[in-house]
Amino acid sequence: MLYNTLGKTGLKVSRLGFGTMRLPTINSNADIDKQEASEMLSYGIENGINIIDTAYPYHSAGIDGNGNSEKFLGEFLKENNLRDEILLQTKSPSWLIEKKTDFEYYLDIQLEKLQTDYIDLYLLHSLTVPDWNKVHDLEVLDFLDDCLSSGKIKHVGFSSHIEIDYLIEILDEYPKWEVALTQMNYLDEYYQSGVMGLNYLKEINMGSMVMEPLRGGRLVQNIPNEVQELWSTAEKKRTPVEWALQYLWNRNDVDCVFSGMNSLNQVKENVRIASIEDKISENDQELIREVARTYRTFLGNSCTRCGYCMPCPHGVDIINCLTEYNIAHMMQNPKASAMQYFTLIDDDSRADSCINCGECIPFCTQMLNIPEELQKVYEYFGSEFNHF
Ligand code: SF4
Ligand code: SF4
Incomplete structure (x- = not known):
């Protein structure tokens, strides 16, 4: 040492x-x-x-x-x-x-x-x-x-x-x-x-x-x-x-x-x-x-998975939603990440469950507007697994 x-x-x-x-x-x-x-x-x-x-x-x-x-x-x-x-x-x-x-x-x-x-x-x-x-x-x-x-x-x-x-x-x-x-x-x-x-x-x-x-x-x-x-x-x-x-x-x-x-x-x-x-x-x-x-050309967002925004009072798995979005961008493999997104994250914990209440925003150590980021995740993956 x-x-x-x-x-x-x-x-x-x-x-x-x-x-x-x-x-x-x-x-x-x-x-x-x-x-x-x-x-x-x-x-x-x-x-x-x-x-x-x-x-x-x-x-x-x-x-x-x-x-x-x-x-x-x-x-x-x-x-x-x-x-x-x-x-x-x-x-x-x-x-x-x-x-x-x-x-x-x-x-x-x-x-x-x-x-x-x-x-x-x-x-x-x-x-x-x-x-x-x-x-x-x-x-x-x-x-x-x-x-x-x-x-x-x-x-x-x-x-x-x-x-x-x-x-x-x-x-x-x-x-x-x-x-x-x-x-x-x-x-x-x-x-x-x-x-x-x-x-x-x-x-x-x-x-x-x-x-x-x-x-x-x-x-x-x-x-x-x-x-x-x-x-x-x-x-x-x-x-x-x-x-x-x-x-x-x-x-x-x-x-x-x-x-x-x-x-x-x-x-x-x-x-x-x-x-x-x-x-x-x-x-x-x-x-x-x-x-x-x-x-920097790949990142979808700057979430570090620190967890300070969790738990979301409405059950959104913020960390894994943002992570799968990031991995999809970095790996440039949306299909593989979509499979992870839809299998690892429960139906009612995905990005489309965010009601935009904003309660998580003050806790984000990376100053992310979390509901806006989740909206991007939703637009990227959608609400159903039909990526093949
Ligand atoms: S803005 Fe969305 S993710 Fe953040 S606390 Fe509200 S419902 Fe949960
Ligand atoms: S607080 Fe921000 S950086 Fe940390 S896990 Fe939540 S969204 Fe990601």
Whole structure:
């Protein structure tokens, strides 16, 4: 494993962080497969991962729920006596905060779930501009000051999918921020705060952490022929996962990449890649830019399958509707995707069940107008399977 210094925290962190948002499950998203998830965490930690990320809602039945990721992690760390061996990062559910006392209310629940009396890195989760204004008015910075003084929290930061102007505004508001978690991969250099955000974080010596390194798996699954042909011309051959991760680790403004791993094999593969110093040549850097340009010509929408919009109160399977539409575009194979769309998604969960109520829109981390995107899905696939 290779390590970086996490900005002004001075902490030495593995450049691969363990994300616990997509742990393997058994029957439902809330039902973590504890045996496999424990094997994954054990392997990762034994092989050098020293920072783990979770959040209040991860692995809950609904987006506002009290998730099981923190609870599972607390049990795992306790049983294996590992709490003090790793850096634990979790996040305050900023969208649930309604009054000043809620900050402490949620933190105390999280400490209990995680079976610890301190959090190494505590982030305000997925800050949107309205949520930032709300928590700011509710004096979140005083709350963070108090937690830093009492030792409940060692370092503070935030995660966000906002644009660069707002990122800078939030960063400049509080001198005690030490880390920020933003989205980056080779498709997203100019999306959200993008490379400008990373540059600014570096400039002010903030710990820079990255999420969505594989863009919800899109950079490593169902790779179009055009992209495969481009990769085959590389000076050095790499797997799609290697391209995506080494692209980030070749940047000097990324300290830690969080990957939400789903199987032991993924952990093994990511750990292997994170342990290799692999300088990408200038020609191969240009090839990555060419691959990104090619991908952009295929995408149907920019959904990352993060799940924040779910569940839809009217039963629409937003994620899989948008995913099948995307795969159809990327694979340029509408028939195959139509078969998936009509067999994997229930009748009353397809795009034509959307009633355009708009309730999901504020939750979309990619700022998608979800009902408009679903209308495109409906127009593309129709309401009956008659694609042959
Ligand atoms: S706009 Fe459509 S997908 Fe979104 S919550 Fe309403 S019915 Fe569900
Ligand atoms: S539609 Fe938006 S919120 Fe929902 S899964 Fe896709 S990116 Fe995430």
